[in-house]
Amino acid sequence: ARAFAALESGAAVLVFAPAGQDSICDELKWRAAQGQLELRVLGDNEDEHDALERVFASSAPRLVCVTDTLRTLEHARSKSSAEWIKRLCARLGVPLNVADMPELCDFTFLATHRAGTHVQLGVTTNGHGCRLAGRIKRELVAALPRDADRAVQNVSRLRVLSKAQGPLEDDEAEAEGVAADVNAPVPQRNAVQETDVDAAKRRMRWIAQVSEYWPIPKLAALTESDMVSLLSDPAPTLQPVSGTVHDFAPAHGRIYLVGSGPGHPGLLTRAAHSLLTSSSTHAVLSDKLVPQSIISLIPPHIELHIARKFPGNADNAQAELLNTAIDLLQRGKTVVRLKQGDPALFGRAGEEVLALRAAGFPPVLVPGVSAALAAPLLASPAIPVTQRGVADALAVCTGVGRGGKGASVPGYERSRTTCVLMAAARVGALCEAMLAPECSRRSGDAYPPHLPVALIERASMRDQRVMCTTLQDLEEAMVALGEQRPPGMLVVGWSVLCLDGEGDTTVLDCVESSEILEIDVQRVQKWLGGIRWKVVEGLDAAWDSL
Known part of the structure; x- marks a missing residue:
């Protein structure tokens, strides 16, 4: 297996067999006969150590693997012999791997699986459980979408088509076009003022967005015409519809504005589930953030459209989606217009209601479970947005202002929890607005720097992540956390810590105390346990059965 993996990677392979030709499998003999690798055996009366010294001198190996130490072999190499090889490799500066002897290894091998020509998985236990690594690999392979390789091929083709329309001038410009944070705020597009370089960067950002959000089966099913359409830059306006509501016959289509909840299928309402799976539903127009776990419920007979709401293109994509809806109606x-969370909580439901009503198709609104309330409860430990003795009010706001600008935040009130949706990519601006002594984007008092906050990403999904810290350390903690997992929301206030450990529901008891600052700082230190932030990965396993 070591030889085959090395050959597959393009390496030159030399197999040294001190036990002679009989110890070599037929496959390796055949490959040697075909000139794919080189075989050397120990000659008569030849000392193995001398022979190895000569092999190393003549071949100058980059890596050495010792496989005849497996304890299942009848004549396994002794540990003392393996240690001699270890010293030889160390003297020559050659990394070594010894089977079944992790203490002698400079590196370990991955248990690998190749899914098609473009996708390869690798798992390692760093020498502490090779058999288990193989099992973990098999379970990951079983969970891998069958069409993942095709999806990668299509994304690769998208990149080729994008560059053909107007390649970026250099790698640095391309890197700028595909920022590490695919949700970084950008100005709304203006097709008239967009330069060729701007257009090229926009296309690369769009490809990053579909790679992040679109379901794998959707990516795998893309045709060449789909790709060309995806990369096109229409700036549609909502098409006027002649007539009034009363001019349309009742037999015309019907549209439902449906909230899909935070993402877990168990948090779909019965009404939403029924509409998504009904044989009478013809099309679903989905926002890009609705996850695969929800999209996969939609039967194949239902036409699926995913909004192209990429950074800087939200307004155009909204008009494009409404035009599609009206055409279908x-x-x-x-038609089901599918939105994440609740459609009316920063979901642009109001403007869609007005536009559809004006076109003669008043929609039916189906409420959904909002992440503003659900995500904090899914944290571990749970965060109640209201709690007697801690928080008796709740403010919900967005991290995104109109036209992609910074949003305004409410001022600080000790007894209030503030939930900021769509916050992860705008943490810097939010911290500035909350902490600055004076800020035009805050209506009220500044927030105390030691105030507890929780950043909740991918709420209700298996890769949910919750990071708890203080407002003053939030930006630094975000950098330490690494790549973001959108969507993300921010919970700000004393409710963040109130159910941790033994709990603390006395926050409002000492409001009039002259020592309140000292008490609060001690409260936060106890909560964080002497560290500046803490992270909890994953959703409670109990949700797997819900």
Whole structure:
């Protein structure tokens, strides 16, 4: 297996067999006969150590693997012999791997699986459980979408098509076009003022967005015309519809504005589930943030459209989606407009209601479970947005202002929890607005720097992540956390710590105390346990059965 993996990577392979030709498997003999690798055996009366010294001198190996130490072999190499090889490799500066002897290894091998020509998985236990690594690999492979390789091929083709339309001038410009944070705020697009370089960067950002958000089966099913359409830069406006509501026959289509909840299928309402799986539903127009776990419920007979709400293109994508909806409705179709969370909580439901009503198709609104309330409860430990003795009010705001600008935040009130949706990519601006002594984007008092906060990413999903810290350390903690996992929301206030450990529901008891600052600082230090931030990965396993 070591030889085959090395050959597959393009390396030159030399197999040294001190036990002679009989110890070599037929496959290796055949490959040697075909000139794919070189075989050397120990000659008569030849000392193995001398022979190895000569092999090393003549071949100058980059890596050495010792496989005849496996304890299952009848004549396994002794540990003292393996230690001699270890000293030889160390003297020559050659990394070594010894089977079944992790203490002698300079590196370990991955248990690998190649899914097609573009996707390869690798798992390692760093020498502490090779058999288990193989099992973990098998379980990951079983969970891998069958069409993942095709999805990668299509994304690669998208990149080729994008560069053909107007390649970026250098790698640095391309890197700028594909920022590490695919949700970094950018100005709304203006097709008239967009330069060729701007357009090229926009296309690369769009490809990063579909790679992050679109379901794997959707990516795998893309045709060449789909790709060309995806990369095109229409700036549609909502098409006027002649007539009034009363001019349309009742037999015309019907549209439902549906909230899909935070992402876990168990948090879908019965009404939402029924609409998504109904044989009478013809099309689903989905926001990009609705996760695969929800999208996969949609039967294949239902037409699926995913909004191209990429950075800087939200307004254009909104008009494009509404035009698609109206076209379907005029043909008598039943349409589900699928939104994450609740459609009316920063979901642009109001403007869609007005536009659809003006077109003659008043929608039916189906409420959904909002992440503003659900995500904090899914943290571990749970965060209640209101709690007697801690918080008796709740403010919900967005981290995104109109036109992609910074949003305003409410001022600090000790007894209030503030939930900021769509916050992860705008933490810097939010911290500035909350902490600055004076700020035009804050209506009220500044927030105390030691105030507890929780950043909750991918709430209700298996890769949920919750990071708890203080407002003053939030930006630094975000950098330490690494790559973001959108969508993310921020919970700010004393409710963040109130159910941790033994709990603390006395926050409002000492409001009038002259020592309140000292008490609060001690409260926060106890909560964080002497560290500046703490992270909890994953969703409670109990949700797997819900």
